[in-house]
Amino acid sequence: MSEPTPGPAHKRSILESLGLHRPELRAWAMYDWAITGMWAVIVATVFPIYFAKVAGADLAPGLATRYFGIATTLGLAFIALLAPIMGAFADFRAVKKKMIGTFAGIGIAAVACMFFIHQGDWLLAAILFVLANIGANGSMVFYDAMLPHIAREDEIDRVSTAGFAIGYAGAGILLAINLTVIMKPDWFGLPDTTLPTRLAFLSVALWWFCFAIPLFRRVPEPPVAVLPASQAGRNPIGVAFERLGQTFKELRGYKQASLMLLAFLVYNDGIGTIIRMAAIYGEEKGIESHVLIGSIVMVQFVGIPCTFLFGALAGRIGAKPAIFIGLVVYAGISVLGYFMQTWVHFVILAALVGLVQGGTQALSRSLFASMVPREKSGEFFGFFAVFEKFAGIFGPLIFTAMIIVTGASQYAILSIIAFFIVGGAILIFVDVDEGRRVAREANRAADERARTPEMSVP
Numbered sequence: 001m002s003e004p005t006p007g008p009a010h011k012r013s014i015l016e017s018l019g020l021h022r023p024e025l026r027a028w029a030m031y032d033w034a035i036t037g038m039w040a041v042i043v044a045t046v047f048p049i050y051f052a053k054v055a056g057a058d059l060a061p062g063l064a065t066r067y068f069g070i071a072t073t074l075g076l077a078f079i080a081l082l083a084p085i086m087g088a089f090a091d092f093r094a095v096k097k098k099m100i101g102t103f104a105g106i107g108i109a110a111v112a113c114m115f116f117i118h119q120g121d122w123l124l125a126a127i128l129f130v131l132a133n134i135g136a137n138g139s140m141v142f143y144d145a146m147l148p149h150i151a152r153e154d155e156i157d158r159v160s161t162a163g164f165a166i167g168y169a170g171a172g173i174l175l176a177i178n179l180t181v182i183m184k185p186d187w188f189g190l191p192d193t194t195l196p197t198r199l200a201f202l203s204v205a206l207w208w209f210c211f212a213i214p215l216f217r218r219v220p221e222p223p224v225a226v227l228p229a230s231q232a233g234r235n236p237i238g239v240a241f242e243r244l245g246q247t248f249k250e251l252r253g254y255k256q257a258s259l260m261l262l263a264f265l266v267y268n269d270g271i272g273t274i275i276r277m278a279a280i281y282g283e284e285k286g287i288e289s290h291v292l293i294g295s296i297v298m299v300q301f302v303g304i305p306c307t308f309l310f311g312a313l314a315g316r317i318g319a320k321p322a323i324f325i326g327l328v329v330y331a332g333i334s335v336l337g338y339f340m341q342t343w344v345h346f347v348i349l350a351a352l353v354g355l356v357q358g359g360t361q362a363l364s365r366s367l368f369a370s371m372v373p374r375e376k377s378g379e380f381f382g383f384f385a386v387f388e389k390f391a392g393i394f395g396p397l398i399f400t401a402m403i404i405v406t407g408a409s410q411y412a413i414l415s416i417i418a419f420f421i422v423g424g425a426i427l428i429f430v431d432v433d434e435g436r437r438v439a440r441e442a443n444r445a446a447d448e449r450a451r452t453p454e455m456s457v458p
Helices: 006-018 023-044 046-055 063-091 096-116 122-145 156-183 195-218 236-250 255-284 289-317 319-338 343-369 374-406 409-415 417-428 432-450
Strands: none
Touching: 006 156, 006 289, 023 046, 023 096, 023 122, 023 156, 023 195, 023 255, 023 289, 046 063, 046 122, 046 156, 046 195, 046 289, 063 122, 096 122, 096 195, 122 374, 156 195, 156 289, 156 343, 255 289, 255 319, 255 343, 255 374, 255 409, 255 417, 255 432, 289 319, 289 343, 319 343, 319 409, 319 417, 343 374, 374 409, 374 432, 409 417
16 A cells, blocks of 8 residues: 555644644534624624614613623523523434524524614614524534534544634634725725625625534534433423433532532633623723724734634643633733723723633533533533523623722723633533543443443433
8 A cells, every 4th residue: 555645644633633634623623714703893892882883873872881781681591491401402413514504594594584674773783693602502502412412532632723713714804804994994895884794794795604614514413312112202391300310410420520519610700791891891891993993803813823822722731721721821811901991992991801712611511521420411412501601691791890899991891801710610620530430430430331232322
């Protein structure tokens, strides 16, 4: 047999080091590319500004921001309440891909309909924003739950960080294109009205739809859990609730995964608050809109290599120490944010966020995935989604409360450091090796049940 040529072998080694060496891994990661543009354009930058200046133009000062906050909370709370039962259902029915498609369809349709939002249409804008959040966050519950099925234990960190890095690339490209069209509409023969921005919303929907296709074509549906004979043939919703109760009790048996969830709830609260409040805080400090949006574009491109580097770093020192590094940088960002005065300061802070954001969140996902049983990945990631979404609710509430109490946003931004200190302190007690050992034992037990004919589902 002839020796393989150096070229392909070299390419394979690069892809393997990035966590993209199999077709299903690349197709899975492409969904991050597809959906991250929604977070960047609709959640973080263009839509919030459009909501305040156009859709809510006829509202009294401050009302637009309040309504936008309410819409954000409603969308997150809906998924937080529904995610565990959806995950439980998907673990014993081969529907993870169908659920991704259903929720993605809701989100894509909602974002596409944002094209029809004009001045004063704040209620329509709020409703569509709620639906877009439900669609995006709902699809991510099942997307994340597929990770332990497609990646081996020794590659799960690299695969997770690859997804985040590719997501940054897609979001950065889409956001840069939209920012150019919005700021220079004459270059494209467009009127200087709301049309360029509304076309940006439409482009997000098309981008999300087109680049989600590889996941449905290349990623196999994960195998379902084998039900005991007592649950076979029963109403699937009833079984889902029963399994959910069992999983909640079993969390005590997965002590390390439970501790990881608690740590994630706390420190991700700080991360989410910085992401959601950065633009508003910058605007209050007098930073111009084009600088705010441009900085968020920069975050996407800085995040691409840095997220890959976090995956490589986790391979050398472990995911947990790498997350600690990210939390230390985030604490520094909170302190520096307190002293921020100029647009240069904001750009520096944005670069620091890009340095650690993707890696910290990706490794949190993969670390949790490595400590839960594969057959209940949907249920456990349902709980993961609950903690993630409630973290997105409490952080901004505390941020707002600090402004009310102290009368200054600087103290609110400084208070975020507490989330990283407390979350990091809890993370110290997570025994990763023990958590993974328990998960491996559960996987072996599940494999044994699957090989026992009387336990199989008819």
